[in-house]
Amino acid sequence: xxxxxxxxxxxxxxxxxxxxxxxxxxxxxxxxxxxxxxxxxxxxxxxxxxxxxxxxxxxxxxxxxxxxxxxxxxxxxxxxxxxxxxxxxxxxxxxxxxxxxxxxxxxxxxxxxxxxxxxxxxxxxxxxxxxxxxxxxxxxxxxxxxxxxxxxxxxxxxxxxxxxxxxxxxxxxxxxxxxxxxxxxxxxxxxxxxxx
Numbered sequence: 001x002x003x004x005x006x007x008x009x010x011x012x013x014x015x016x017x018x019x020x021x022x023x024x025x026x027x028x029x030x031x032x033x034x035x036x037x038x039x040x041x042x043x044x045x046x047x048x049x050x051x052x053x054x055x056x057x058x059x060x061x062x063x064x065x066x067x068x069x070x071x072x073x074x075x076x077x078x079x080x081x082x083x084x085x086x087x088x089x090x091x092x093x094x095x096x097x098x099x100x101x102x103x104x105x106x107x108x109x110x111x112x113x114x115x116x117x118x119x120x121x122x123x124x125x126x127x128x129x130x131x132x133x134x135x136x137x138x139x140x141x142x143x144x145x146x147x148x149x150x151x152x153x154x155x156x157x158x159x160x161x162x163x164x165x166x167x168x169x170x171x172x173x174x175x176x177x178x179x180x181x182x183x184x185x186x187x188x189x190x191x192x193x194x195x196x
Contacts, residue, residue: 002173004144005071008155008163009113009121011137012183015155015163016055016069016113018176023051027194028177033057034075035179035190049073050102056179058188059083063116067181067188070112071144074099078112088114088122093133096126111142115183123150143172158182160191168193 025043034054056069057079068078074095081091102108109127124133141153157163164180180191
């Protein structure tokens with residue numbers, strides 16, 4: 001089954017996976033303050049605005065660190081609102097609503113999740129027909145296609161590296177790359193799986 005890009009989030013661990021039929025030549029790289037999806041060196045040139053973006057950021061908020069991750073440019077305004085002290089629910093809802101679903105041929109939903117330092121996790125999506133933001137207490141998945149409403153999902157991972165590997169290896173079609181994040185006693189750790 002092809003579900004496109006997706007996030008899975010639980011109270012302590014989460015992951016984001018790029019699955020793509022149209023732009024498979026992408027990878028995630030670590031930058032100073034973000035994990036970034038972008039084209040590989042051998043990727044054909046494109047002017048598609050949805051190919052490159054920060055997919056995961058860990059930011060300092062007034063109540064401690066919070067991780068946010070998702071499938072597009074909305075990750076940055078969510079992170080910025082969190083840094084300003086917005087509650088995660090408001091940061092997700094306002095940013096998703098402001099940027100809206102992707103105006104491509106498929107009206108692709110935007111998806112995102114947050115985990116804070118206390119173990120509160122939220123997941124959200126904006127589609128052509130809805131804006132959904134939910135607090136979760138068990139691993140939950142939302143994808144751009146087929147599974148575009150949050151649903152309970154089995155995630156066994158207990159570390160960022162395990163989360164990235166687990167979602168990359170799921171049987172959903174056209175895996176490209178994945179990022180994982182987990183809350184630890186020392187803050188958040190992140191990991192990348194580029195299928196190398």
